[in-house]
Amino acid sequence: MAAELTAHQLIAKHRPTLDQALETIRTRAYWSPHPEHPKAYGEDGSLSLPEGKAAFDALQGTRFDLDQPGTDDWVGGEVSPYGPELGITYPHPDIDTLLPAMRAGMRAWRDAGAEARAMVSLEILARISARTHELAHAVMHTSGQAFMMAFQAGGPHAQDRGLEAIAYAYVEQARTPDTAEWHKPQGKRDPLAMTKRFTPVARGLSLLIGCNTFPTWNGYPGLFASLATGNPVLVKPHPRAVLPLALTVRIAREVLAEAGFDPNLVCLAAERPGEGIAKTLAVRPEIKIIDYTGSSSFGDWLETNARQAQVYTEKAGVNTVLVDSTDDYKGMLANLAFSLSLYSGQMCTTPQNLLIPRDGIRTDAGAKSYDEVVADLAASVDGLLGDDARANGILGALVNPDVRSRLDAAAGLGEVALPSRQITNPEFPDAVVRTPVIVKLDGAKPDAEAAYLSECFGPVSFAVAVDSAADAVELLRRTVREKGAMTVGAYTTSEEVSAAVEETCLEECAQLSLNLTGGVYVNQTAAFSDFHGSGGNPAANAALCDGAFVANRFRVVEIRKDA
Amino acid sequence: MAAELTAHQLIAKHRPTLDQALETIRTRAYWSPHPEHPKAYGEDGSLSLPEGKAAFDALQGTRFDLDQPGTDDWVGGEVSPYGPELGITYPHPDIDTLLPAMRAGMRAWRDAGAEARAMVSLEILARISARTHELAHAVMHTSGQAFMMAFQAGGPHAQDRGLEAIAYAYVEQARTPDTAEWHKPQGKRDPLAMTKRFTPVARGLSLLIGCNTFPTWNGYPGLFASLATGNPVLVKPHPRAVLPLALTVRIAREVLAEAGFDPNLVCLAAERPGEGIAKTLAVRPEIKIIDYTGSSSFGDWLETNARQAQVYTEKAGVNTVLVDSTDDYKGMLANLAFSLSLYSGQMCTTPQNLLIPRDGIRTDAGAKSYDEVVADLAASVDGLLGDDARANGILGALVNPDVRSRLDAAAGLGEVALPSRQITNPEFPDAVVRTPVIVKLDGAKPDAEAAYLSECFGPVSFAVAVDSAADAVELLRRTVREKGAMTVGAYTTSEEVSAAVEETCLEECAQLSLNLTGGVYVNQTAAFSDFHGSGGNPAANAALCDGAFVANRFRVVEIRKDA
Structure with a gap:
């Protein structure tokens, strides 16, 4: 059949895009040819x-x-x-x-x-x-x-x-x-040529x-x-x-x-x-x-x-965020609250286990006990999702009844620091919209392990109390090695803890986001720059x-x- | 420990070699930094x-x-x-x-x-x-x-x-x-920067x-x-x-x-x-x-x-050479004779099955019947290995008793066109040195199939009579698909046959050498230029x-x- 689109036309139209993509996967700088704003569409034949x-x-x-x-x-x-x-x-x-x-x-x-x-x-x-x-x-x-x-x-x-x-x-x-000419010298004889x-x-x-x-x-x-x-x-x-x-x-x-x-x-x-x-x-x-x-x-x-x-x-994997210390407590809480809430935690990259020392953490707002950190995070999530319209825009709907069942069951796994709340979507009253639950678990208790070492896909996070940053690093290592992880996050102002977490992620092959307090979240990766998954731990083979x-x-x- | 070899020294010494290798795997032209002549060694610290x-x-x-x-x-x-x-x-x-x-x-x-x-x-x-x-x-x-x-x-x-x-x-x-700076524009707000x-x-x-x-x-x-x-x-x-x-x-x-x-x-x-x-x-x-x-x-x-x-x-695989026609009959025979003889056929790349139309082939030396082609190839091998010193230099020794057993058994599989001959190595009288056997098989006979569709590793080749070039191409396809092949060879002056063989190799993922009559042999591949195996048929997964x-x-x- 006669092609309506010729190779010549397609090359003229798309080769520059390909070349820019080739350059960007090499530099891993920011680039995208696909507009992120809804209003960018509607002209030039787009809907x-x-x-x-x-x-x-x-x-x-x-x-x-x-x-x-x-x-x-x-x-x-x-x-x-x-x-x-x-x-x-x-x-x-x-x-x-x-x-x-x-x-x-x-x-x-x-x-x-x-x-x-x-x-x-x-x-x-x-x-x-x-x-x-x-x-x-x-x-x-x-x-x-x-x-x-x-x-x-x-x-x-x-x-x-x-x-x-x-x-x-x-x-x-x-x-x-596509082709090669190969000439191998043979001393005084003619070269071999292929x-x-x-x-x-x-x-x-x-x-x-x-x-x-x-x-x-x-x-x-x-x-x-x-x-x-x-x-x-x-x-x-x-x-x-x-x-x-x-x-x-x-x-x-x-x-x-x-x-x-x-x-x-x-x-x-x-x-x-x-x-x-x-x-x-x-x-x-x-x-x-x-x-x-x-x-x-x-x-x-x-x-x-x-x-x-x-x-x-x-x-599946079990994504971990290690919380050791921060010089931007408010930014950390806001960043984590959004990560836990986005699409009701139904991302393979959503953090599940928040490892927090039971003796508390150092922050720019003073020392915070384990209970304070968890309560402040709960408050931050609550604040983020306090307005129903905004909450609907962040949470979306639960994708299927299994997620809802897991969410309901999670409340029974430990002390609930933040209960899940049902939200009405005025446009779609049948949608099941739920805020995340945060459950406190003691990392030292064997019966808690079954919970935090399984993936609980959906808006469920565990605030796991650990003995120390070193203890957290060891639990991180074990979690990635045994259960896999698409993402790891860490908050620390300590060079020593930072080095230990980085080394653990290098050895266990997990992608690490450090001290995110702004508009980038641990659960988001950008094409051409970030790798999604590592292919080197049980969460993914590629x-x-x-x-x-x-x-x-x-x-x-x-x-x-x-x- | 203090390194005796610093990175700086090693880069100065070896980076140009690496760069040349990088360039050559891109062009796939001829290159080697490793001399092929025994006399090139003995100076600059080499033995x-x-x-x-x-x-x-x-x-x-x-x-x-x-x-x-x-x-x-x-x-x-x-x-x-x-x-x-x-x-x-x-x-x-x-x-x-x-x-x-x-x-x-x-x-x-x-x-x-x-x-x-x-x-x-x-x-x-x-x-x-x-x-x-x-x-x-x-x-x-x-x-x-x-x-x-x-x-x-x-x-x-x-x-x-x-x-x-x-x-x-x-x-x-x-x-x-190693590192990247990533800046994503955010409209009027500050860009996200990582x-x-x-x-x-x-x-x-x-x-x-x-x-x-x-x-x-x-x-x-x-x-x-x-x-x-x-x-x-x-x-x-x-x-x-x-x-x-x-x-x-x-x-x-x-x-x-x-x-x-x-x-x-x-x-x-x-x-x-x-x-x-x-x-x-x-x-x-x-x-x-x-x-x-x-x-x-x-x-x-x-x-x-x-x-x-x-x-x-x-x-393992079953390597095939399809013999349809040639404009250099002598060169073809010499090239094939060497390929069959080199290291007593104990290469994973040595041809095993020679597919020859039972009605014979066209050559620059006139039409040759199936029997003539086989007899001429046998004579060519005989001539190549007629001198014991030269034969020892080409054949080497059988690597283990299994090869010898297979060689001895092969003579019973069909009509022997070229019997294997024992050669004495004067320097190493205990070496088992044997010339290749060529056995005639009828490709149409089901009982021959068991022989030519199994790898018979060692100095054993089968001259398989086929009905036509098209029949040979189909047998080639089946052999590669079912048994795998490290190499495929073909001799043809017909564009049609050549196209059919090429298409078969592309579809069945086998590396093809066409009309080799000079000093390059189907069983040899050159680093930086030739791929050894394809990774796409049963002979190798890489x-x-x-x-x-x-x-x-x-x-x-x-x-x-x-x-």
């Missing part, structure tokens, strides 16, 4: 907020047709954490038809080369960016994130992570030239197993890393969060077709309730790469059983995004002949 | 051939002390494939003492940074290079390679592969800066499981890739080929100590006969990386069971050397704070 909302509304109650081969049924039962049923159905695949069809376009996609794959991937991202407001509503009404967060994390920040993956994928492929051609080749089909809480942010890195390295991508969304990835798949298919490639290079696999299609797909011989975000139990299952595939997992995340998604085949 | 021989002789019958912690015994029973018992004993480890001792130096090695690790690694290689002639004798008398091959493949070529791994390891670590520090951290202990045939060539990539990325390396040599790696370990320990690092960052684990220490070590929790060359059965076992480690394997071979040997830990 404004009302247009995005209207597009989202128009999808409800419809059949989301993707024109995929091997569709044997229409399935879907998404219910917004804010209340409404979405009423959208998606194609359910006949796997034996769909998987072979996805392979059909591989050769042309391979032959296009790394730069063309990057350019097409960037065009997909650009179209996604133009529909950020539509995706924001889709993310909001599947994850339960508040609108502003769904807009930013589900929109520009997710797109940044996708672009980062494209940049890593491109540079990894481009480090080997002509060599190097081709990056895909591993095979790539399976993206999406998550409920951050369908785009956690999905785009694997999707674009695989696609840009030549692998067709089958997107298996979480059954509660299909729409954001279905929209993504539709856009990808449109762009692929317009650029003259087979749209089946990106397909969706929605599932019937309780079908567990991920387990079936994960061990299919055609599937050579799997990206997964979710529970440790299924992540471990994938790592153990999907032996035919490269498996990249982000699982980091977003580094060379290792892309380098094994393709292989290089060499064809050489005498020159 | 001449007689000095190397004397050093090797002096080792025989001695205890090879490495001053390692946790040595509970002295073991060794190497017998040269050329006859003599080496009589050298090596330290046998008490693992529970040795492994913790190896971790002790990790922190200083990490803190030294990527460039210092590269420089120390290059100094190790430089010392190895100076003792190339000693190592050549050690490789010869453990692998059975003829001297010239032991010298080149075990010396400069192995060192090239080590340097290549160091270069990849360095660039992979250096792509992330200071970030990035540290490459080792995964843990790295285990190198050496092979019998190429202890240094196959060992150096993993050893140096792991060491240069911060991981201590425990070298577990093949019990028949301990000495080359023991010498390597001794040199590494000397250099590490002189540079002020813990020598226990590189240790040797020799084993008692039948102990199977690799299996014990491979599943120890301290072992986070494994490099392995050897049988598919143990390689598969490692991939399945050493789940706590990153496992890089080079296993390639030497690419980004994927190094990128997951370390992780990056980020420590960030408000600026």
Whole structure:
């Protein structure tokens, strides 16, 4: 077919963006081509907020047709954490038809080369960016994130992570030239001379197993890393969060077709309730790469059983903040309060255990006892969430009933320093909106250990009393080693404690945020600069995004002949 | 301790070499800093051939002390494939003492940074290079390679592969800066500002499981890739080929100590006969990386069971050469004859199956029937090996009795086109020196399939009669897909056949050499330019050397704070 989008057009449009991304992953300075302000959208073909909302509304109650081969049924039962049923159905695949069809376009996609794959991937991202407001509503009404967060994390920040993956994928492929002339001197004889051609080749089909809480942010890195390295991508969304990835798949298919490639290079696999299609797909011989975000139990299952595939997992961990001392007590409390509250603590990066010496801490506001620190933090959270409108904007809604159950149960684990409060969302009265609970635990008591050494996903934090900073460092080490951690935070004015925490994080391979008291939070990472996870502790076997995340998604085949 | 070798000295000495290596893996042109001519050694502190021989002789019958912690015994029973018992004993480890001792130096090695690790690694290689002639004798008398091959493949070529791994390891670590300043604009408010520090951290202990045939060539990539990325390396040599790696370990320990690092960052684990220490070590929790060359059965076992480690394997495959047509019949025969004969076919890259149309082939010397091609190839091998001195120089000795048994059994698998001949080595009368056997098989007969679809490691080739070039391409595809291949060769003047073979190799991920008729052979790859294996078919899960071979040997830990 004649491509509507030529390689020349795409290079002219997107190569500067790729080059800036390549430069930024090298400097790790701040950069983003994706605006963070809702009002930045609405011109140049992008949807404004009302247009995005209207597009989202128009999808409800419809059949989301993707024109995929091997569709044997229409399935879907998404219910917004804010209340409404979405009423959208998606194609359910006949796997034996769909998987072979996805392979059909591989050769042309391979032959296009790394730069063309990057350019097409960037065009997909650009179209996604133009529909950020539509995706924001889709993310909001599947994850339960508040609108502003769904807009930013589900929109520009997710797109940044996708672009980062494209940049890593491109540079990894481009480090080997397409061709080489090789001349080896042979003394007085003629040199040996060979002509060599190097081709990056895909591993095979790539399976993206999406998550409920951050369908785009956690999905785009694997999707674009695989696609840009030549692998067709089958997107298996979480059954509660299909729409954001279905929209993504539709856009990808449109762009692929317009650029003259087979749209089946990106397909969706929605599932019937309780079908567990991920387990079936994960061990299919055609599937050579799997990206997964979710529970440790299924992540471990994938790592153990999907032996035919490269498996990249982000699982659960127990995130710790060590509180030793601070020269900005108020800033520390405000920063922590926001970290605990954002999206009701439903981030894989939200702190869970706050390790506080039982003898108290030194601060710029004087010595504070353990009880005072916990009470002041509770007050800070209370203050932050005191206004219901503001609270709704920060907390969003609980994503599913399990989170609510865990939250309710947490109050029984120890002395409640801050009870969870129910908040009404006037716009969505059915939304379950809850403030975080803070529970006091004694780190020295064995029965408390079971609580603070398990991940309690949701708005639950434990103020764990420890004997000393050294004790806290040891507990931090043990927690990361045994349970994993996506994030570690620490507050200390002591060089000695700071050095001990840093050394522990280096040895146990955990990403550390030190003394955050301003507008950056331990649970947030910025694409192109911060690594999300380390890939070196039990919480995740890969980091977003580094060379290792892309380098094994393709292989290089060499064809050489005498020159 | 005060370092005798300062970082400054090492950078002055070795940084230009690293820079040239970095440039060459990018251009993939020819380059090597390690001379290929025996006479190039003997000055500037390097051992001449007689000095190397004397050093090797002096080792025989001695205890090879490495001053390692946790040595509970002295073991060794190497017998040269050329006859003599080496009589050298090596330290046998008490693992529970040795492994913790190896971790002790990790922190200083990490803190030294990527460039210092590269420089120390290059100094190790430089010392190895100076003792190339000693190592050549050690490789010869453990692998059975003829001297010239032991010298080149075990010396400069192995060192090239080590340097290549160091270069990849360095660039992979250096792509992330040590520090970054991050400033994110906030409209009218002050920008968010953070200071970030990035540290490459080792995964843990790295285990190198050496092979019998190429202890240094196959060992150096993993050893140096792991060491240069911060991981201590425990070298577990093949019990028949301990000495080359023991010498390597001794040199590494000397250099590490002189540079002020813990020598226990590189240790040797020799084993008692039948102990199977690799299996014990491979599943120890301290072992986070494994490099392995050897049988598919143990390689598969490692991939399945050493789940706590990153496992890089080079296993067995069935290498194929497709013979369709040629415009240099004589050159083709000579090239193939050498490929089949070199080191008695005991290379993982030696062709095994020669796929020849039963209706014959077109050549510049006229049409040749299947029988004629096979007979001419047999004559070519006979001519190459007709002179015993020359034959000894090409063939070397059979590495172990299993190869001899397979060779003897191969004659019973079909019609023998070229019988294997025993050759006397006047210098080493006990050496088992045998010329290759070529056996005719009919590709259409199911009972022949069992023979040609199994790896028959050693000087055994099958001339497989196929129906057509298309039939050959399909058999090639099936062989690579099911059995794997380190190499594929093809001879054809047809653009159509060439395209079909190339496409098959791209799809099945096999490295292809086309129409080799000169002084480059399908079984040889050059560091910095050729990839050894693809990592994408069953013969190996990694390639030497690419980004994927190094990128997951370390992780990056980020420590960030408000600026």
